Amino acid sequence: MRPMRALVRKMSFAGMCGAVVAASLAAPGTARATPGGPAWRLTPTGSEARLRGLAAVDRSVAWLAGSGGTVLRTTDGGGTWRNVAPAGAAGLEFRDIEAFDARRAVVLAIGEGDASRVYATSDGGRTWTLGFRNDEPKAFYDCMTFFDSRHGLAMSDPVDGRFRLIATGDAGRSWRVLPSAGMPPALEGEAGFAASGQCLVSHGSRDVWLATGGGSRSRVFHSGDRGLTWTVADTPLPGSPSQGVFALAFRDSRHGIAVGGDYRPGEPSPTAAATTGDGGRTWQAARRPPAEYRSGVAYSGPAALAVGPTGSDGTLTGGRTWTRFDTGSFDTVDCASGGACWAAGEKGRAARLVFTRAG
Numbered sequence: 001m002r003p004m005r006a007l008v009r010k011m012s013f014a015g016m017c018g019a020v021v022a023a024s025l026a027a028p029g030t031a032r033a034t035p036g037g038p039a040w041r042l043t044p045t046g047s048e049a050r051l052r053g054l055a056a057v058d059r060s061v062a063w064l065a066g067s068g069g070t071v072l073r074t075t076d077g078g079g080t081w082r083n084v085a086p087a088g089a090a091g092l093e094f095r096d097i098e099a100f101d102a103r104r105a106v107v108l109a110i111g112e113g114d115a116s117r118v119y120a121t122s123d124g125g126r127t128w129t130l131g132f133r134n135d136e137p138k139a140f141y142d143c144m145t146f147f148d149s150r151h152g153l154a155m156s157d158p159v160d161g162r163f164r165l166i167a168t169g170d171a172g173r174s175w176r177v178l179p180s181a182g183m184p185p186a187l188e189g190e191a192g193f194a195a196s197g198q199c200l201v202s203h204g205s206r207d208v209w210l211a212t213g214g215g216s217r218s219r220v221f222h223s224g225d226r227g228l229t230w231t232v233a234d235t236p237l238p239g240s241p242s243q244g245v246f247a248l249a250f251r252d253s254r255h256g257i258a259v260g261g262d263y264r265p266g267e268p269s270p271t272a273a274a275t276t277g278d279g280g281r282t283w284q285a286a287r288r289p290p291a292e293y294r295s296g297v298a299y300s301g302p303a304a305l306a307v308g309p310t311g312s313d314g315t316l317t318g319g320r321t322w323t324r325f326d327t328g329s330f331d332t333v334d335c336a337s338g339g340a341c342w343a344a345g346e347k348g349r350a351a352r353l354v355f356t357r358a359g
Helices: 003-016
Strands: 038-042 051-056 062-066 070-074 093-099 105-110 117-121 129-133 141-146 152-159 162-168 200-203 207-211 217-223 231-238 243-250 256-262 273-276 296-300 303-308 311-315 323-326 332-335 341-344 350-355
Touching (some): 038 323, 051 105, 062 105, 062 350, 093 141, 105 141, 129 162, 200 243, 207 243, 207 256, 231 273, 256 303
Parallel strands (some): 051 093, 062 093, 141 200
Antiparallel strands (some): 038 350, 093 105, 141 152, 152 162, 207 217, 217 231, 303 311
């Protein structure tokens, strides 16, 4: 792509990302910015945790979750972050968090046996309710998603040959195991990757998708009835113990993006993204994917962002072609409905998307 066309595309990308554009020009602390394009403005958290769970509420409010039982919240656009973790959680590994506003959030801890837990708060993290503690030794929960502020699902790696789902109807305060009769059998070694809280995603009131890797093929499962029955489709992303689909994003019930690759440092990932236009029944490899493994993806209107340890990419083509705009390390990304996008990752890194002034 010639330089002028690249600049125009980056400026168009900025224009499509909503209200954040007008509010964020040439912000202090912005690193690796391309003039006229998107960039991450770092918002120091004071934490050294690896932050793989992220919930973007708006430009002011975001929640983070990570290693060492860390849960952070900002209500001033990242100017300050407060640790609001559940009491006694220091030994837990939080990998996903879903938030509905500045007060209400649900956080998932991963691990074997009773290390997999779900906590919920309705007072900004001052108090938490332990809504779920896993009692199945074979289960290992990876991700969760919510259809609305009350109804959600969390998924576990296969138990007795099938992925396991639990459901809540009271905002995470209690959960029940769903029947597995409608779940297709898992492949040998197939599992979810708890890398960004995006291996289970939903759109609307009933549609939910589950991403896998670890087996001979990487696949995406789809349910149109909140997890009771499922279909499954292969994707072009390769599968192996270190490869697969790590994250999904859907902008409506039909159009979605899958990202992933090989998470091992230095290993090539030539097919790191794929798209669907039929709700996940079929998947096509991106014509120009991100150059390396990506662990997180999110839509912001018609645009989308993907992040990973080696950089961030944007797309205006529904995921068919991607352009890198940052080389910093992030594990996860999330965008609020108003266009505010956040990212988080290793060593307490957190950032909000801004746009630099052209010229």
